[in-house]
Amino acid sequence: DTWRYAFEEAIDEVQGVFAQKFKEEVEKNSDHTVQLFPYGTLGESADTMEQAQAGILQFVDQSPGFTGSLIPEAQVFFVPYLLPQDTDALARFFRNSEAINEMFPELYAEQGLELLTMFPEGEVVMTTKEPVTGPDDLDEVKFRVMTNPLLVESYKAFGATPTPLPWGEVYGGLQTNIIQGQENPMFFVESTKMYEVTDHITFTGHNNFTTAVMANKDFYDGLSEEDQQMIQDAIDVAFDHIIEYQEGLTEEALDAILEAKPEMNVTRLTEEQRQPFMDAAESVEQQFLDMTGDSGAEILEQMKEDLAEATSD
Numbered sequence: 057d058t059w060r061y062a063f064e065e066a067i068d069e070v071q072g073v074f075a076q077k078f079k080e081e082v083e084k085n086s087d088h089t090v091q092l093f094p095y096g097t098l099g100e101s102a103d104t105m106e107q108a109q110a111g112i113l114q115f116v117d118q119s120p121g122f123t124g125s126l127i128p129e130a131q132v133f134f135v136p137y138l139l140p141q142d143t144d145a146l147a148r149f150f151r152n153s154e155a156i157n158e159m160f161p162e163l164y165a166e167q168g169l170e171l172l173t174m175f176p177e178g179e180v181v182m183t184t185k186e187p188v189t190g191p192d193d194l195d196e197v198k199f200r201v202m203t204n205p206l207l208v209e210s211y212k213a214f215g216a217t218p219t220p221l222p223w224g225e226v227y228g229g230l231q232t233n234i235i236q237g238q239e240n241p242m243f244f245v246e247s248t249k250m251y252e253v254t255d256h257i258t259f260t261g262h263n264n265f266t267t268a269v270m271a272n273k274d275f276y277d278g279l280s281e282e283d284q285q286m287i288q289d290a291i292d293v294a295f296d297h298i299i300e301y302q303e304g305l306t307e308e309a310l311d312a313i314l315e316a317k318p319e320m321n322v323t324r325l326t327e328e329q330r331q332p333f334m335d336a337a338e339s340v341e342q343q344f345l346d347m348t349g350d351s352g353a354e355i356l357e358q359m360k361e362d363l364a365e366a367t368s369d
């Protein structure tokens with residue numbers, strides 16, 4: 057059969073590199089073919105999710121940043137300073153976490169989705185028109201976030217005016233000054249040329265970008281056990297590949313940005329400067345619990361346990 061797989065980035069960006077490896081493995085180990093649909097070919101993230109739920113797409117990569125209204129618990133990825141920045145610890149966490157590998161699949165299943173994997177895409181940095189050294193600098197700044205209620209609350213707590221927008225409106229929004237800031241991992245800031253429309257990059261350490269790959273559940277349940285195993289194996293190979301692929305990627309992307317725009321200002325906030333953002337995180341965590349009740353509390357608790365284990369090795 058031919059299976060259709062849509063993702064939220066270009067073919068040579070992180071989600072695209074993952075999808076290409078998945079396709080390669082599936083086609084090597086079966087008679088099936090995977091047709092890839094990069095960002096822009098089938099609409100925005102919200103559109104491809106609808107298509108996956110409807111079974112028009114067999115596979116979709118949608119980041120929790122857009123899944124929050126469908127699966128409120130997926131917003132846990134926007135509790136600031138929850139995830140570590142150490143890439144080895146992060147990879148261990150995503151590989152072994154009970155929350156990721158056992159609890160989240162049940163929640164995705166309720167929405168007709170077979171959660172296949174979640175993986176990290178790099179430390180999130182803020183890019184803005186004006187310098188940012190603390191929450192005061194975000195006052196009156198319309199800051200674009202993905203369409204996720206908790207991410208909106210985060211940026212309110214950070215002192216900004218959060219503006220949820222689909223990806224397609226971000227470059228133009230910055231260019232026309234409708235928004236004055238956005239956040240994303242460095243590779244994406246470079247590949248989508250966010251540095252052309254902002255002048256400051258700030259490392260705040262508040263998050264690492266997480267994405268999720270899933271299949272339409274009816275499609276997946278209808279496959280032979282052999283095909284299901286082949287898919288799981290292809291996902292595992294693609295996971296290892298994408299972790300390895302990202303080694304040094306943030307630094308390379310930053311170098312490329314500074315080469316294209318030497319006057320770009322890059323700031324790493326000190327511990328002291330981070331403190332007010334870390335303080336704001338507590339209220340965001342409380343809001344996550346208010347939004348998601350017992351189910352969210354269980355996931356958060358399990359994630360903290362899994363993270364403690366992943367960071368202790």
Ligand code: 6CS
Nearest residue numbers: 064065202223240241244
């Ligand atoms: O900010 C966004 O909307 C996008 N960021 C990344 C890294 N991937 C896809 C997503 O659409």
